[in-house]
Amino acid sequence: NCNCASVPFAELYESPIVSQRFVSVITKTTLCQSPSQFQNEFIETVGAYRINDDLACNFTKPVLPTLPPLPCPGGCQCSGPQGDIRVVDCSNYGNYTSIPRLPKNIVSLNMANNQIDQLSADSFKCCDVGDDKATCTCTNLNAVYLDNNKLTEIPPKAFSELPTLQVLSISNNFIGRVYSDSWSYNLQDLDLSHNSINEINSAFGFNDLGSLQTLDLSYNRLSSLNKGLKALDSLVTLNLSGNKFGVFPELS
Numbered sequence: 001n002c003n004c005a006s007v008p009f010a011e012l013y014e015s016p017i018v019s020q021r022f023v024s025v026i027t028k029t030t031l032c033q034s035p036s037q038f039q040n041e042f043i044e045t046v047g048a049y050r051i052n053d054d055l056a057c058n059f060t061k062p063v064l065p066t067l068p069p070l071p072c073p074g075g076c077q078c079s080g081p082q083g084d085i086r087v088v089d090c091s092n093y094g095n096y097t098s099i100p101r102l103p104k105n106i107v108s109l110n111m112a113n114n115q116i117d118q119l120s121a122d123s124f125k126c127c128d129v130g131d132d133k134a135t136c137t138c139t140n141l142n143a144v145y146l147d148n149n150k151l152t153e154i155p156p157k158a159f160s161e162l163p164t165l166q167v168l169s170i171s172n173n174f175i176g177r178v179y180s181d182s183w184s185y186n187l188q189d190l191d192l193s194h195n196s197i198n199e200i201n202s203a204f205g206f207n208d209l210g211s212l213q214t215l216d217l218s219y220n221r222l223s224s225l226n227k228g229l230k231a232l233d234s235l236v237t238l239n240l241s242g243n244k245f246g247v248f249p250e251l252s
Contacts, residue, residue, distance in 0.1 A: 002032035004057035073100040117150040121157035143167035180207040
């Protein structure tokens with residue numbers, strides 16, 4: 001019977017601290033025979049809250065346990081309200097070769113002055129303790145600083161899965177190529193100064209960055225732009241100093 005006494009058992013399916021292996025073992029083993037509104041439904045489909053609401057169970061709705069937040073990455077300084085880490089600064093550590101797993105609610109990440117030499121679409125993972133890394137996403141990350149690392153390129157989709165990213169600084173690396181689909185569409189401020197970028201066009205550049213307002217490409221190896229900036233409708237500030245232009249480039 002899927003009645004009020006079944007609520008604690010139904011909670012097992014919804015609790016993040018219960019292992020998925022246990023859940024998979026008991027899934028589709030408990031079929032409700034009564035009451036009529038739940039008949040022939042599995043208890044994990046009905047769920048604790050529906051039992052509690054539909055049957056007006058005479059107790060407070062169960063409060064499911066929550067996972068603790070991920071601690072501050074080693075060698076970094078972290079801050080935020082009441083232990084909820086929002087800012088992670090690893091710029092004084094110097095030994096990171098990749099992006100560590102990050103606290104779920106992080107807003108700003110500083111990984112400058114490290115040894116990071118490559119990025120991918122899976123580099124940024126924001127989780128709580130016990131979360132499956134494959135499903136972790138960084139939905140609040142607003143600013144990322146990767147200056148003075150060892151990056152040689154910005155691969156496709158490196159930042160495109162960061163929907164709230166507005167500020168990105170990757171100066172003083174060894175970047176020779178960037179891809180048009182590398183970026184977050186909400187990006188407003190992008191610093192790629194002091195790199196080795198030698199080509200910008202429709203494939204290697206900044207398509208679909210309609211929100212970008214500031215772009216610093218100073219001290220690269222550019223000799224032309226090939227209309228690679230024509231899609232930047234909101235651009236206000238552009239720095240191209242220290243490149244190899246024979247004549248001032250056409251921007252549109």
